[in-house]
Amino acid sequence: MDGCRWFTQAAWTLWIMSVLCAGCQTTSSCHGCRPPAASGGGPDTPRELAKVSMPDYVVEPPDVLMIDAVRVVPLPPYHIEPLDAIAIVVTDALPQQPIQGIYPVEPDGTVNLGFSYGSVRVADLTVEEARAAVETYLKQIIKPNFQVNVSLAEIRGKQQIAGPHLVRPDGRVSLGTYGSVRVVGLTLEQAKAVIEQHLSGFLQKPEISIDVFGYNSKVYYIITDNAGYGEAVARLPVTGNETVLDAISQINGLPPAASKKRIWVTRPAPAGAGCETILPVDWCAITQRGQAETNYQILPGDRIYVQAQPVLTLDNTLAKVLAPIERVFGVILLGTSTVHSVNGQNGSGTGF
Numbered sequence: 001m002d003g004c005r006w007f008t009q010a011a012w013t014l015w016i017m018s019v020l021c022a023g024c025q026t027t028s029s030c031h032g033c034r035p036p037a038a039s040g041g042g043p044d045t046p047r048e049l050a051k052v053s054m055p056d057y058v059v060e061p062p063d064v065l066m067i068d069a070v071r072v073v074p075l076p077p078y079h080i081e082p083l084d085a086i087a088i089v090v091t092d093a094l095p096q097q098p099i100q101g102i103y104p105v106e107p108d109g110t111v112n113l114g115f116s117y118g119s120v121r122v123a124d125l126t127v128e129e130a131r132a133a134v135e136t137y138l139k140q141i142i143k144p145n146f147q148v149n150v151s152l153a154e155i156r157g158k159q160q161i162a163g164p165h166l167v168r169p170d171g172r173v174s175l176g177t178y179g180s181v182r183v184v185g186l187t188l189e190q191a192k193a194v195i196e197q198h199l200s201g202f203l204q205k206p207e208i209s210i211d212v213f214g215y216n217s218k219v220y221y222i223i224t225d226n227a228g229y230g231e232a233v234a235r236l237p238v239t240g241n242e243t244v245l246d247a248i249s250q251i252n253g254l255p256p257a258a259s260k261k262r263i264w265v266t267r268p269a270p271a272g273a274g275c276e277t278i279l280p281v282d283w284c285a286i287t288q289r290g291q292a293e294t295n296y297q298i299l300p301g302d303r304i305y306v307q308a309q310p311v312l313t314l315d316n317t318l319a320k321v322l323a324p325i326e327r328v329f330g331v332i333l334l335g336t337s338t339v340h341s342v343n344g345q346n347g348s349g350t351g352f
Helices: 002-027 127-138 188-199 244-249 283-288 310-351
Strands: 064-071 085-090 099-104 110-112 119-121 148-154 164-166 172-174 180-182 207-214 219-225 231-237 258-267 277-281 303-308
Touching: 064 188, 085 127, 099 110, 119 127, 127 148, 164 172, 180 188, 188 207, 219 244, 244 283, 244 303, 258 283, 303 310
Parallel strands: 219 303
Antiparallel strands: 064 164, 064 207, 085 099, 085 148, 110 119, 172 180, 219 231, 258 277, 258 303
């Protein structure tokens, strides 16, 4: 009898605790079961049929910039390096063996003038010093009164600037042997000017072309409520033309638990502003009636929140709260039945 009374009291206690816990759980959410009140969405808000152009793109990590050098002319005096090519013209050379054309500088720093002339070392020399070296060398082979002309034909050993360049976390792009340049917070025109100014310390009147190869820093977010089991977040790049409908299509539509009446766009506000911009979305009007009023244009930093159906959230919340209580009841019932079974066996054995 005492066991039954104890079981009844424990059951009532656990039931009261479950009700209290369920009440606390359902009221601790940010906005309960209702979306926040609208605080934006005036007539000037960009939407499907009234889109606006994005402002000048500002470079930020981890964007990828396409940088190509249009003109790479070293500052004088230039010192010839291996793999360069120089143009050499010599008058009154040996018969049938003229010296006239473009000669590559070998990896060892020499140029080969032909079978009868051999090689002359020109690496690390200026163009004028290379001309004097070739002239001095040929005096041993060619009769006097010849003339030598040497000019730089092609630069190959110099660092080339071409292709995609990642904006590093420190806001800089690497230009190889030319060092790195800080471009974070700059528009493309400003970044072009800064890079050309930096290269002017190595090149003569440098000129580059620059464009964005990977738009990685301007994104928006889609947060979908999983009805009491957390939230899923999708991070997507902004192309400058997508609307709410375009954004939801990127995640293959609304999830099964989503509520069509609880979708809104939240725009970030500066710290300490004390206000927020919330744009409610009429999903049925956008998809079923083709209305563009709430099909807002997505801007960088926007959050599209898709709340779950309240009944599913409540059901899952109750399931999470009641599951451990059911386990406790199961253990209590199992223990009580075991005790009764043992007592019954003992009683029947004593009577026998």
